[in-house]
Amino acid sequence: MLRWRLLLGTVFIALLVALVWIDLNGVAGYARPGMALLPLALVLAVGGTQEFLSMVRTREPNIAACPIYFGNLAIVAAAGWADERHAGAWQLAALAAALLLVVLTEIFRYDKDVSKQVTERLGLSVLGLVYVGFLMSFIVRLRLVAGGATIVPLVSMLVVVKLADIGAYTVGRLIGRHKMAPKLSPGKTWEGLAGGVLFSLIGGTVVAWRTGLLVADEQFQPAVLTTWIAYAVVVGLTGTAGDLIESLLKRDFGRKDSSTWMPGFGGVLDLIDSPLLAAPAAWAFWTWWM
Numbered sequence: 001m002l003r004w005r006l007l008l009g010t011v012f013i014a015l016l017v018a019l020v021w022i023d024l025n026g027v028a029g030y031a032r033p034g035m036a037l038l039p040l041a042l043v044l045a046v047g048g049t050q051e052f053l054s055m056v057r058t059r060e061p062n063i064a065a066c067p068i069y070f071g072n073l074a075i076v077a078a079a080g081w082a083d084e085r086h087a088g089a090w091q092l093a094a095l096a097a098a099l100l101l102v103v104l105t106e107i108f109r110y111d112k113d114v115s116k117q118v119t120e121r122l123g124l125s126v127l128g129l130v131y132v133g134f135l136m137s138f139i140v141r142l143r144l145v146a147g148g149a150t151i152v153p154l155v156s157m158l159v160v161v162k163l164a165d166i167g168a169y170t171v172g173r174l175i176g177r178h179k180m181a182p183k184l185s186p187g188k189t190w191e192g193l194a195g196g197v198l199f200s201l202i203g204g205t206v207v208a209w210r211t212g213l214l215v216a217d218e219q220f221q222p223a224v225l226t227t228w229i230a231y232a233v234v235v236g237l238t239g240t241a242g243d244l245i246e247s248l249l250k251r252d253f254g255r256k257d258s259s260t261w262m263p264g265f266g267g268v269l270d271l272i273d274s275p276l277l278a279a280p281a282a283w284a285f286w287t288w289w290m
Contacts, residue, residue, distance in 0.1 A: 016040075023143075024151060033148025034140065038080040041140050045072045047268035048132040055253040056124050063121050064105045071098025072133030079137035084144040091137050098129050131245075131276070132269075138279035139272075145286045153290075156207045157282035160232050161239035161274045163203035164196040168240065171195025185247045193240060200236030204228050231285045235278045242277030246270065 023036035049072050053065050075098060078090035102125040106118055142154040172192025180188045208228045246269055250258065257266030 020151060020155075034080055034143040037143060037154075038077070038140065041076050041080060041136060042073060044268055044272060045076045045133060045136055048072075048136070048272065049128065051258040051267045051269050052128045052132055055249065055255055055258065056128070058253050058255075060117060060121055060124055062117075063124055064102070064109065067098065067101040067105050068125055068128045068132075071095070071101060071129045072136075074098060075129070075133035075137050076140055080140040080144070084141070084147055087141055087144060091134075091141070095129065095134055098133070099126065102126065102129070135276040135279060136272070138283045139275055142279060142283055142286065145283070152207065152211050152213075153282065153286040156204065156231075157235055157278055158275060159203045159207055160200045160235045160282075161278045163199040164236035164239050165243070165274060167199025168192040168196030171198075181244065181247075184251060185244060188244075196240055197233055197236055200232040201229060204232030204235075227285075227289055231282070231290065234285070235282050238281040239274035239278035242274045245277060246273035 019036050019040060023034065046069065049065075049069050053063065053068065056063055071094070074094040075091060078094040079087050082090040102122065106122060110118065139154070139157075142157055143151065145153040168188070169192065172187065172189045172195065176189030176191045178190045179186065180190050180193060205225075205228060208224070213224060213228075246258070250256065258269035
């Protein structure tokens, strides 16, 4: 299992690096920032939606899939296709249209066969649109910060979140004693959380240093370092919260993993659970404070 996990991890990293290189260099017609990465985001949106529906249907088999698929694709595409000045408006418009489609679908389906638990289906549908599509659209928008002139916002979020995962796992395994949420996620400890925050700080500082953001006119910028520290802590903690939210959904629907098609990783939602919640926090920092 470990060998397979390492192999898959290497493939994922290589694919992401290749797409980032294409995106930055404008190869094969992908001259616009983010256009080479947008197809990957759409594929992940489809996979995440499928896994979400698979979990939900253990409790509510009559939930309508098409509005959720269409809505999530529309929200992610709208956030990536529009320029940064208008991306937020298109993002919210797509979400509103998706919610309207969900409601209209339930109205037209209302009959004696599926009329029971309409409110439950509506609630789960809204959750699917917000959790998968709307949160993922912020990952897409990170690539468009500052007009897409830099990929640092997206890369920094991924580095901080993944190092938080590594730090929490490593420190938790080595010295973890006090369970953080024993019934929800037995492997997580408070010591692991502290290790995750520490690794987040290291990751954020390294990114800031390697990109030259800590030095201006050959002068060290302490105010910039303070902002990066706050960024790393908040993004790392929200990433951990994202992991816990997916654990909550899986426990509630009786699942160990969101899917089993990636041995060692689980499914798409298991892979992106942390970035989903960390992305809005990272986007807020880069938009208003960084």
